[in-house]
Amino acid sequence: MLSISNLHAAYGKVEVLHGISLDVPKGKVVTLIGSNGAGKTTTMRAISGMIKAKAGNVTLAGVDVTGLASHKIARAGLAHSPEGRRVFATMSVVDNLLLGAFPRFTRMRPRGDIKQDLERALELFPRLKERQTQLAGTLSGGEQQMLAMARAVMLNPEVILLDEPSMGLAPILVEEVFRIISRLKAEGVTMLLVEQFAAAALNVADYGYVLENGRISVHGPAEKLKNDPAVKAAYLGGGQH
Template structure:
């Protein structure tokens, strides 16, 4: 589904990513873990077409999409739920969700079953269903994070990139967000998840990569990494979350 090979990205002459390679098979959840400043968000932004790599190759659905801009990638079915939520505060929750389906409404993605997809998304996010006619600016931070995730799903995407979905949330909302990710995983939604709460991310993932100083230093099946004492001591000791997603 998604393949990244030897990706290099820099800002203002300073390198951030140094030869990053990863794979996201169809129907799986893959986590990209690491501390603050490791380069996780930069990797997602490069994959999503928001920054241009200086070297390397990105393939999506078997097609070379290196350097393809974000709006074209969304038309191909790549959805990005960015760090910081970025809801349109003057629009209702319902209209924010429709913005996520813009490529479908404009005819560049299949429009069929749009109403069914809206209903399905609101089942996953009952808080949004209750507030769908209210302005997005009145939502709490946790509700806005859920709106960002739900808006990405409205694209009917081939893959969803989730950037720090638990950032700034209270523990009870972290639990809720990871339970939703676990539900989507069971439904076969393909996701690349960037997350600082490594222990919680591994519980909802099939495979994981650890990024350190812009380089992949470790990878493997999520369950293997989660149960490896050495890995836990090195990477998970300070990153455990309260979330306990459904298996």
């Protein structure tokens, strides 16, 4: 569904990704784990067109989207829930969600039943349902994270990129976020997940890749990675869920 081949990306002259390759099959959850500065967020940004790849290919549902502008990649069916949430603070919760469906309103993506999908998103995120008329900027950090995820769902995408959905959240909200990811997975939503809580990510994922200094160091079924001594020592130690 989403295939990354030999991807190189840089900020200015500093190359961050040194030729990474990974696959996200349809209906699966794949996680990308690694320490801070390994290049996880850069990978997400290069996939969604927020930064231009220096080399390599990004293929979405059989279509080469390498080098396309972000809005064109979104139209092709890639939704990105970015690190730091980036909700539209002066707009209501519902208006933020409807903006997520914008390419469907303009017929750039199959329209489907937007009203029904809005109701589904609010059912999936009950906190948002309670606050649907509230301005997004007045929500708590956890609620804004849920809004960013729900906005991505509203595209009715082929693939969702989730970048650090638990960052800065209280433990009870981290559990809520992963409950929602599990529910989306059960509904067959294809996801690439970057997450600081490696153990929680591997618990929900089908397959995992470990990124070290801009290169994939090891990859395999999530269950296998959870039991890999090197992965356990580096990423599944103290404080991880």
